[in-house]
Amino acid sequence: MKSIRSLLLIGLLQVATATAAFAADGLAQIKSAGVLKIGTEGTYAPFSFHDASGQLTGFDVEIGREIAKRIGVKPEFVEGKWDGLIAGLDVNRYDAVINEVAITDARKVKYDFSDPYIVSHAALIVRSDNTSIKSFDDLKGKKSANTLTSNFGKLAAAHGAEVVPVQGFNESIDLLTSGRVDATVNDSLSFLDFKKHKPDAKVKIAAIDTGDQSDKSAVLIRKDNPELKAAIDKALRDMKADGTYAKLSDKYFGKDVSQ
Numbered sequence: 001m002k003s004i005r006s007l008l009l010i011g012l013l014q015v016a017t018a019t020a021a022f023a024a025d026g027l028a029q030i031k032s033a034g035v036l037k038i039g040t041e042g043t044y045a046p047f048s049f050h051d052a053s054g055q056l057t058g059f060d061v062e063i064g065r066e067i068a069k070r071i072g073v074k075p076e077f078v079e080g081k082w083d084g085l086i087a088g089l090d091v092n093r094y095d096a097v098i099n100e101v102a103i104t105d106a107r108k109v110k111y112d113f114s115d116p117y118i119v120s121h122a123a124l125i126v127r128s129d130n131t132s133i134k135s136f137d138d139l140k141g142k143k144s145a146n147t148l149t150s151n152f153g154k155l156a157a158a159h160g161a162e163v164v165p166v167q168g169f170n171e172s173i174d175l176l177t178s179g180r181v182d183a184t185v186n187d188s189l190s191f192l193d194f195k196k197h198k199p200d201a202k203v204k205i206a207a208i209d210t211g212d213q214s215d216k217s218a219v220l221i222r223k224d225n226p227e228l229k230a231a232i233d234k235a236l237r238d239m240k241a242d243g244t245y246a247k248l249s250d251k252y253f254g255k256d257v258s259q
Helices: 004-024 026-033 059-071 082-089 105-110 151-158 169-177 188-197 226-241 244-253
Strands: 035-040 074-079 111-113 118-120 122-127 143-146 162-165 184-187 203-209 215-217 220-222
Touching: 026 035, 026 059, 026 226, 035 059, 035 082, 059 074, 059 226, 059 244, 082 220, 105 111, 118 188, 122 151, 122 169, 122 188, 143 151, 143 169, 143 184, 151 162, 151 184, 169 184, 169 188, 169 203, 184 188, 188 203, 188 244, 220 226, 226 244
Parallel strands: 035 074, 143 162
Antiparallel strands: 111 220, 118 215, 122 184, 122 203
16 A cells, blocks of 8 residues: 555546646647737737727737637636736736736746847936937936936936936926936937827937837747747747737837837
8 A cells, every 4th residue: 555655646646647747738729729928918008908998908908819819719818906917827817918017037037938028228318409418427426306216217327317206207208308407317218209299399319228128028838838939939030020019119209119
């Protein structure tokens, strides 16, 4: 008669084997169900939000729909707050998160990423008539509107700026256009979205930081799903090859945001 310990070990091995098989067979599971479940916020314009008619839309949402179509299934979006969005993968609420999730070493320990599909840079934004600030080094002794704990604020301070605290991008722009600060260091994608909606706003990008402050975002999935990752990566490559990505990028940002 097998000991209780032996039976427990056998049981644990069976569970581990079943879990590994499920993970490795993630793409097959999705195709069998006919649905790719996608976690997203739904409140993060222009990436994932509801339009005036209440329809879920946005750059990331349309990317998700295209990926599902190219895999051969329907997309099903599951909305949730950012704080718990990534953790939803752990309890199988969805198969992927598509919501401007930046690739970080900490996240790569627990999850897998697709190839990056969008890149955000730190942009030095000034008023359109400003001719004295042309580079980040020109921030020395100037006032920059930034959230205090953001990497953008730290970048401004590192270049000698006096950081004037704000709550977010819109307040930064308000202080800038009213002349209360000289600049703001902010997300290039947020700026492109802002200019898309307010093309006559008297602000411009004086410089772009393409170094450590660049964030690459990708589709986030559970670990050990190589077939699913490969299918998503192929869908993204095909979107870029046939011009679909370029159309979406221009629609939401007015330029290519893949680099």
